Amino acid sequence: xxxxxxxxxxxxxxxxxxxxxxxxxxxxxxxxxxxxxxxxxxxxxxxxxxxxxxxxxxxxxxxxxxxxxxxxxxxxxxxxxxxxxxxxxxxxxxxxxxxxxxxxxxxxxxxxxxxxxxxxxxxxxxxxxxxxxxxxxxxxxxxxxxxxxxxxxxxxxxxxxxxxxxxxxxxxxxxxxxxxxxxxxxxxxxxxxxxxxxxxxxxxxxxxxxxxxxxxxxxxxxxxxxxxxxxxxxxxxxxxxxxxxxxxxxxxxxxxxxxxxxxxxxxxxxxxxxxxxxxxxxxxxxxxxxxxxxxxxxxxxxxxxxxxxxxxxxxxxxxxxxxxxxxxxxxxxxxxxxxxxxxxxxxxxxxxxxxxxxxxxxxxxxxxxxxxxxxxxxxxxxxxxxxxxxxxxxxxxxxxxxxxxxxxxxxxxxxxxxxxxxxxxxxx
Amino acid sequence: xxxxxxxxxxxxxxxxxxxxxxxxxxxxxxxxxxxxxxxxxxxxxxxxxxxxxxxxxxxxxxxxxxxxxxxxxxxxxxxxxxxxxxxxxxxxxxxxxxxxxxxxxxxxxxxxxxxxxxxxxxxxxxxxxxxxxxxxxxxxxxxxxxxxxxxxxxxxxxxxxxxxxxxxxxxxxxxxxxxxxxxxxxxxxxxxxxxxxxxxxxxxxxxxxxxxxxxxxxxxxxxxxxxxxxxxxxxxxxxxxxxxxxxxxxxxxxxxxxxxxxxxxxxxxxxxxxxxxxxxxxxxxxxxxxxxxxxxxxxxxxxxxxxxxxxxxxxxxxxxxxxxxxxxxxxxxxxxxxxxxxxxxxxxxxxxxxxxxxxxxxxxxxxxxxxxxxxxxxxxxxxxxxxxxxxxxxxxxxxxxxxxxxxxxxxxxxxxxxxxxxxxxxxxxxxxxxxxxxxxxxxxxxxxxxxxxxxxxxxxxxxxxxxxxxxxxxxxxxxxxxxxxxxxxxxxxxxxxxxxxxxxxxxxxxxxxxxxxxxxxxxxxxxxxxxxxxxxxxxxxxxxxxxxxxxxxxxxxxxxxx
Numbered sequence: 001x002x003x004x005x006x007x008x009x010x011x012x013x014x015x016x017x018x019x020x021x022x023x024x025x026x027x028x029x030x031x032x033x034x035x036x037x038x039x040x041x042x043x044x045x046x047x048x049x050x051x052x053x054x055x056x057x058x059x060x061x062x063x064x065x066x067x068x069x070x071x072x073x074x075x076x077x078x079x080x081x082x083x084x085x086x087x088x089x090x091x092x093x094x095x096x097x098x099x100x101x102x103x104x105x106x107x108x109x110x111x112x113x114x115x116x117x118x119x120x121x122x123x124x125x126x127x128x129x130x131x132x133x134x135x136x137x138x139x140x141x142x143x144x145x146x147x148x149x150x151x152x153x154x155x156x157x158x159x160x161x162x163x164x165x166x167x168x169x170x171x172x173x174x175x176x177x178x179x180x181x182x183x184x185x186x187x188x189x190x191x192x193x194x195x196x197x198x199x200x201x202x203x204x205x206x207x208x209x210x211x212x213x214x215x216x217x218x219x220x221x222x223x224x225x226x227x228x229x230x231x232x233x234x235x236x237x238x239x240x241x242x243x244x245x246x247x248x249x250x251x252x253x254x255x256x257x258x259x260x261x262x263x264x265x266x267x268x269x270x271x272x273x274x275x276x277x278x279x280x281x282x283x284x285x286x287x288x289x290x291x292x293x294x295x296x297x298x299x300x301x302x303x304x305x306x307x308x309x310x311x312x313x314x315x316x317x318x319x320x321x322x323x324x325x326x327x328x329x330x331x332x333x334x335x336x337x338x339x340x341x342x343x344x345x346x347x348x349x350x351x352x353x354x355x356x357x358x359x360x361x362x363x364x365x366x367x368x369x370x371x372x373x374x375x376x377x378x379x380x381x382x383x384x385x386x387x388x389x390x391x392x393x394x395x396x397x398x399x400x401x402x403x404x405x406x407x408x409x410x411x412x413x414x415x416x417x418x419x420x421x422x423x424x425x426x427x428x
Numbered sequence: 429x430x431x432x433x434x435x436x437x438x439x440x441x442x443x444x445x446x447x448x449x450x451x452x453x454x455x456x457x458x459x460x461x462x463x464x465x466x467x468x469x470x471x472x473x474x475x476x477x478x479x480x481x482x483x484x485x486x487x488x489x490x491x492x493x494x495x496x497x498x499x500x501x502x503x504x505x506x507x508x509x510x511x512x513x514x515x516x517x518x519x520x521x522x523x524x525x526x527x528x529x530x531x532x533x534x535x536x537x538x539x540x541x542x543x544x545x546x547x548x549x550x551x552x553x554x555x556x557x558x559x560x561x562x563x564x565x566x567x568x569x570x571x572x573x574x575x576x577x578x579x580x581x582x583x584x585x586x587x588x589x590x591x592x593x594x595x596x597x598x599x600x601x602x603x604x605x606x607x608x609x610x611x612x613x614x615x616x617x618x619x620x621x622x623x624x625x626x627x628x629x630x631x632x633x634x635x636x637x638x639x640x641x642x643x644x645x646x647x648x649x650x651x652x653x654x655x656x657x658x659x660x661x662x663x664x665x666x667x668x669x670x671x672x673x674x675x676x677x678x679x680x681x682x683x684x685x686x687x688x689x690x691x692x693x694x695x696x697x698x699x700x701x702x703x704x705x706x707x708x709x710x711x712x713x714x715x716x717x718x719x720x721x722x723x724x725x726x727x728x729x730x731x732x733x734x735x736x737x738x739x740x741x742x743x744x745x746x747x748x749x750x751x752x753x754x755x756x757x758x759x760x761x762x763x764x765x766x767x768x769x770x771x772x773x774x775x776x777x778x779x780x781x782x783x784x785x786x787x788x789x790x791x792x793x794x795x796x797x798x799x800x801x802x803x804x805x806x807x808x809x810x811x812x813x814x815x816x817x818x819x820x821x822x823x824x825x826x827x828x829x830x831x832x833x834x835x836x837x838x839x840x841x842x843x844x845x846x847x848x849x850x851x852x853x854x855x856x857x858x859x860x861x862x863x864x865x866x867x868x869x870x871x872x873x874x875x876x877x878x879x880x881x882x883x884x885x886x887x888x889x890x891x892x893x894x895x896x897x898x899x900x901x902x903x904x905x906x907x908x909x910x911x912x913x914x915x916x917x918x919x920x921x922x923x924x925x926x927x928x929x930x931x932x933x934x935x936x937x938x939x940x941x942x943x944x945x946x947x948x949x950x951x952x953x954x955x956x957x958x959x960x961x962x963x964x965x966x967x968x969x970x971x972x973x974x975x976x977x978x979x980x981x982x983x984x985x986x987x988x989x990x
Contacts, residue, residue: 023447283770406893
């Protein structure tokens with residue numbers, strides 16, 4: 001306690017922080033498009049990017065797995081674009097040695113992967129999403145600008161775009177043939193099929209292209225017709241305790257998910273006043289300041305129905321609509337209900353890196369894999385001088401995390417104060 | 429630096445390209461030519477990035493070489509960059525408040541990307557307005573105030589004791605004021621703490637001993653605060669004790685006054701004997717439950733989550749589950765049923781305690797508020813939703829879980845401290861999510877049940893956190909306040925009506941008797957420059973530095989004059 005030597009690996013970002021002004025011109029010009037992890041893969045980002053818009057510092061980072069230049073291809077467009085000359089492809093990881101008096105673990109948590117629960121069919125039904133994915137769909141700065149489009153519809157729209165591009169390309173080629181031979185592809189193809197034309201190589205290619213065109217335009221028209229019926233999701237189901245309070249996975253309660261679902265349902269209703277939500281839960285745990293009032297308001301004003309029961313199964317109905325099968329414990333009936341979208345309130349899981357971090361620090365974890373503390377010194381780990389706060393300690397919401405962060409700062413400051421007080425008394 | 433009143437105005441304007449963020453959408457050359465024509469502008473320069481090291485050096489060079497006495501940067505947002513540019517001015521000796529910022533990016537180039545011509549015209553308007561204001565800027569000096577390095581902790585419960593010890597261990601003097609005649613607060617009445625089942629008394633004695641032995645902590649029990657004057661860093665607090673009133677200089681104040689237990693008079697046949705509260709059960713459990721008691725029924729949400737008290741009191745489910753486990757341990761023959769609406773056993777430890785209780789044979793029956801349980805002479809009737817019929821539970825003892833409610837003196841104390849309370853009567857923090865332990869008023873902090881019901885683990889975390897927040901001004905030894913504040917610009921006009929005093933959210937105004945009669949006085953350290961007073965004053969006596977009527981009018985005129 002009071003004298004830790006810490007070795008930190010600072011990963012290369014290939015952008016010099018002291019030169020970068022955060023203007024973002026590099027990102028705009030970067031030609032490489034990568035699925036955006038921050039938007040849960042629902043949107044895209046570039047190979048030079050900021051993880052999210054308000055990140056500090058605003059200095060972009062190059063993703064070495066996807067950058068063309070770093071993978072031996074010819075590119076370097078960002079370097080040419082950057083007027084601040086901040087791009088440095090030769091940057092290396094740095095090893096920093098730090099002398100510190102106290103350490104605070106604020107490593108956060110991971111979201112439980114619901115594909116482990118077979119009966120909820122998260123990986124099979126596109127319109128079954130996690131609460132975090134839904135959060136991105138609700139966000140004005142998210143991939144859908146805050147419109148709650150169904151993932152199946154988003155995928156169909158992407159497919160339409162892709163087919164349109166292909167169709168365009170094919171039409172251009174067809175047009176060249178049409179101009180050269182002076183007849184429409186349709187007329188030509190009729191004649192070609194009936195064997196009226198000599199089958200020279202070029203005509204064969206034309207015919208093949210036309211067949212390709214037909215192969216695209218048919219499904220495209222079909223998809224477009226379907227897309228006319230697309231609208232934002234208005235019938236929502238929220239399933240609580242997905243992976244939490246579940247002996248197969250995590251027996252504990254994740255604490256914040258009830259309020260998270262209520263919040264998402266209220267915001268969805270604010271976006272689209274016709275939206276209704278059903279929240280399926282065993283207990284609705286609205287225990288923080290103003291939370292119960294918020295829960296009640298959600299029911300009275302935001303179209304939320306609270307259903308007491310654990311969902312047994314989610315099936316896929318027509319039009320990719322999820323169907324929720326559950327027992328309504330108040331009415332003692334097994335019911336089926338169709339929704340536009342189902343949102344899974346997934347458990348707060350200990351973060352994957354925690355065991356190895358705990359090993360390095362020499363601190364103990366509890367039975368569930370969170371950092372072990374004791375009820376009367378809630379931010380002290382098992383090693384003096386090492387403190388913990390937030391969901392690395394156990395699941396908790398924002399105000400509690402903020403309060404705990406201050407507590408951990410206090411404990412760390414006590415170590416430092418003690419050292420300087422001791423020094424003072426030694427001098428005196 | 430002193431500015432001569434008749435000094436010639438020399439305004440320098442720096443136009444930032446922000447890479448292509450601004451220059452890509454505005455005609456920068458046209459802006460430069462235009463800016464040169466504005467009154468008092470003697471120097472105009474364009475930079476690729478004004479905030480880069482090179483750009484900053486250009487500002488400094490301009491001030492020194494061109495003898496600039498006002499600087500305008502037309503670029504991005506003051507939210508992120510004003511402090512940087514102000515510092516650059518200060519570094520070469522120009523008063524930082526002679527700097528003005530014009531936002532031609534967020535409020536112009538970014539929102540008018542398709543309209544270069546119109547956007548350039550708008551940027552001209554914005555710059556013209558900024559220059560007009562800059563001409564009227566006056567130098568300001570940051571306000572420094574010393575901090576008395578002594579903390580006052582109101583309340584000697586687990587929250588107050590924990591916070592006091594934390595601050596004292598950091599080397600600060602702490603004064604604890606406790607109304608009761610001993611430290612410990614609510615824990616004095618509690619048997620064991622769930623889920624660790626540690627004795628509450630042991631915890632209190634341990635903390636008490638540490639406090640008594642601590643040379644930095646002074647405790648006033650049986651005492652209360654009767655007056656609070658001053659502001660962050662410099663409070664004078666009157667503490668009424670048995671031996672008279674003591675006036676103490678204080679730097680920061682922590683509110684850890686706890687809460688009271690709601691008494692369920694008239695509910696479920698409450699009589700304090702056969703129908704008691706969980707709180708009353710604690711005292712009984714300390715001595716041991718009468719072994720003849722075989723059937724215990726606990727009812728949750730008594731007096732909470734209803735119209736009168738719409739909030740969930742957070743900890744009552746934990747208390748009930750803990751006591752149910754302890755009853756089963758003490759008296760394995762006893763049957764314990766908990767009638768609940770939602771079992772609020774959030775998190776890891778609580779849920780674990782709930783599972784433990786089930787494994788120990790505690791029975792749980794859900795009820796809905798439309799169909800509440802009925803307490804009869806020797807039984808409780810409850811509708812069981814899974815069975816679809818009413819059950820009769822024999823009951824020797826009925827225990828009601830009642831919420832914690834705000835203490836009766838909360839309102840009075842909040843008036844003394846000039847802090848807010850919420851709709852349920854608990855103290856209101858500065859920001860429910862991001863500043864849970866601060867009050868909106870600087871220098872006053874909050875923890876424990878006075879904020880909202882919380883269990884001991886949570887209270888201890890909050891108390892340490894509040895101590896951490898409170899230690900910031902203490903460790904700095906002084907507070908520096910932005911001098912953009914309210915000033916009594918026209919003393920003669922002030923009638924001392926006090927309207928501004930009533931409206932000031934920060935307690936930064938007071939009426940003083942002067943030779944000229946009752947006049948308002950601005951406590952500059954406490955003022956946040958929000959402008960409510962200046963906007964309210966019928967006499968235009970108050971104004972905000974750097975947003976004076978004169979300056980704002982000049983901006984409007986510059987805009988209309990374009």
